[in-house]
Structures are given as C-alpha cells and as structure tokens.
Amino acid sequence: MSENQNEPREYDAVRGGQSSIPVNAAVLGGIPGVKSRLASPIIEVRIAALSEALKYGEAGLDLIIQALHGESMQVKFAAYLLLKDRDDLKIKAQFQDYLPTFEFDVITVDAQGKENSRRKSSAHYLREDLGNGVVLEMVYIPGGTFMMGSPATESGIYDSESPQHQVTVPTLYAGKYPITQAQYEAVMGNNPSYFMGEKRPVESVSWHEAVAFCRKLSEKTGKIYRLLSQAEWEYACRAGTTTPFYFGNTITPDLVNYNGNYPYGAAPKGLARGTTMDVGSFPPNPFGLYDMHGEVWEWCSDKWHINYDGAPIDGSSWETGTSNCRVLRGGSWYNYAVFCRAARRDCLCAGHSYRCRGFRVAVALTVPSSLSSL
Numbered sequence: 001m002s003e004n005q006n007e008p009r010e011y012d013a014v015r016g017g018q019s020s021i022p023v024n025a026a027v028l029g030g031i032p033g034v035k036s037r038l039a040s041p042i043i044e045v046r047i048a049a050l051s052e053a054l055k056y057g058e059a060g061l062d063l064i065i066q067a068l069h070g071e072s073m074q075v076k077f078a079a080y081l082l083l084k085d086r087d088d089l090k091i092k093a094q095f096q097d098y099l100p101t102f103e104f105d106v107i108t109v110d111a112q113g114k115e116n117s118r119r120k121s122s123a124h125y126l127r128e129d130l131g132n133g134v135v136l137e138m139v140y141i142p143g144g145t146f147m148m149g150s151p152a153t154e155s156g157i158y159d160s161e162s163p164q165h166q167v168t169v170p171t172l173y174a175g176k177y178p179i180t181q182a183q184y185e186a187v188m189g190n191n192p193s194y195f196m197g198e199k200r201p202v203e204s205v206s207w208h209e210a211v212a213f214c215r216k217l218s219e220k221t222g223k224i225y226r227l228l229s230q231a232e233w234e235y236a237c238r239a240g241t242t243t244p245f246y247f248g249n250t251i252t253p254d255l256v257n258y259n260g261n262y263p264y265g266a267a268p269k270g271l272a273r274g275t276t277m278d279v280g281s282f283p284p285n286p287f288g289l290y291d292m293h294g295e296v297w298e299w300c301s302d303k304w305h306i307n308y309d310g311a312p313i314d315g316s317s318w319e320t321g322t323s324n325c326r327v328l329r330g331g332s333w334y335n336y337a338v339f340c341r342a343a344r345r346d347c348l349c350a351g352h353s354y355r356c357r358g359f360r361v362a363v364a365l366t367v368p369s370s371l372s373s374l
C-alpha cells in the first residue's frame, strides 16, 4: 500500500481529549488498532496491519502467527514473508501446519556429470485438494530478474534462443511436477496418456487440452490456474543458475530422463529409458521444481516466434503474432540432452499432441510490492 499507514482510515476514530470512543469504532494505533484492521474485509488493509503488528513485540508476533491460520492465501502469505527469516522454533512449527514447506537436496555436477556439490534447501508450497486423495502441490517462486535465452558461448544453441534479454518475472506458484495422470483424471475425467501410470506425467495432450484443464481446475478451486509463460518457465527452470542446465554444464540419466545415447558436453553416454517415469524421480532445481529438464516437454502459454525480437520483458505471455503454434520447453524422455537445456525452445501446432508432451501449471498470488522483496 502506498498511502501513509499512520493516517486514519475511514473506519478509524481518533481519540481526542476525554471524549468517549464511538460505538463500533477502532482506536488508531496500538494492538487494538492492529486487531481492528486485521478484521477488515479488505485484504490490503489486513496485510498492512500485519506489517504494523511487527512494532508490538510478542503480542504483535502472535497476531502475525494467527494470520497464518486465516482463510485468505494472500494474508497468510504476507504473514509468512514477515516471519520466514525468524529463527524461532514456535514459528517454524506453525509454518509446517499452516503454510507447509518441503526440504530437498540441490545438486550440481562437473563437466563430466559427476556430482560436485550438494546442499540442503527448502521451499514453501501450497496444496490443492483435487478430491479422492489426489493433491496438486504448487511451489512458491519468488519474483526476480534474469537473463532469458542462451549466451553465444553455449554449445548447441539455436537462433530461437536469442537475443538474450533481461526479463523481470513477478512472484508466482508453479507446479512442483508436470501435471500427473491422476491429477488430469481428477479434473478432466479422462486420461489420454500413452505410457500409463497415475504418478507419471500426463502426455498426448494438445495445447488446447492443457488450457481446458487449467480452466476446469480454476472453476474447481476458485483460483486462476493457467499455463506458465515461456519467460516464467525459463526463470523458474534456471532458478538463479546461468548454466545450460540447473545442475551445471551437463546432465546425466541419473539426474534427468532423456535419451542418454546423446549426452551434452563432456558427459558420458548413458541410459535411454524410452518412456516417461513417475514424476519426482530425479533431484529438483534450487526452487524445488522437479522434472523441468527432460521427462515431458511442457506446453507454455505463448504463441511461437522464431526468436526473441520484440518479446515481452515483464514475464507475460507473448500473445501477439499469427502463428498457430505454441511454445514447448524442457525436452523429454525422447530427446537428446541438448534439447533439454533451460534455454531451448520448441513449438507445435496448438491442436497436436504427442507422447513426449505434457504441461505444468501456474497460479498467481498477488503480494503487495512492499512485501514481495522481503
């Protein structure tokens, strides 16, 4: 909120002299004032009140912790941003109950594909109940700025990955995995996949079918689910890395499901599985997203363009142009390693489908700019 938070709001009564407080009015300032604002029907007012609560020590912290239990995801998330860096076991336990996180290892490899670092990390995620025990997990992706496309020095690059350009992506949630067959069936009531398995990614879906899934999921949940834009996809895939893969300068079949007969860089040949695998079979990227490289190509929302001349720089989907094709990212079980690079782009007519193409979903969460940089 841009307005001065110390100014009275229309529902505040300023206490002056000996006059009594009007019935149903709030006192500006202090914990009572914060509590009153936290009861406001206006989400932005509630979020601003959380920031104010920080001024009031333990009592204020308790109010922020209580906000984690609320109904509004925006308010919960604002509370999370205010609390997340506090090293307090009481707070961390609350996160697990009301705003869950998951832990994972972030792995990097050397030029030959041998592991050369491993660190523990964690990410916050949302759980969407799709019924019958089927859950959709959406991982928090903090907004930021990155260089989209491949540098001229990268091996195996295509013209379609250039010019490299700076893009700013707003905060979003992205699917932890590509949409699985169980999730697709729970929403659409059918399963078009070639390689059957409820934990395997759904494939053989056209762009139109992927968009229809998002529409139906939105109706079911009341949130706006959609495909990722290609800018969001690449930003989420790179997760702060600038190498061809989030693992480093190459991949191996121990890290990614791709055609191991055709490795990248100095990595040795390896397994070509010739099929999809259960999602989450391989280590995730630094954001906690799985299977971005390989497994299935992922439909993005954008229309196809042969390069990035004129591309949006705000993370939005590129909707202008006349192409009937839509963008696919990340490569698949079928592809050589070079096709699985973070920068690599492919396309297919929106009505076509194939057994190496699936999708991942995104959901936006509006976070006030005053909090998004916390």
Ligand SMILES: [Ca+2]
Residues within 6 Å of the ligand: 178, 291, 292, 293, 294, 295, 296, 297, 298, 329, 330, 331
């Ligand atoms: Ca993928």
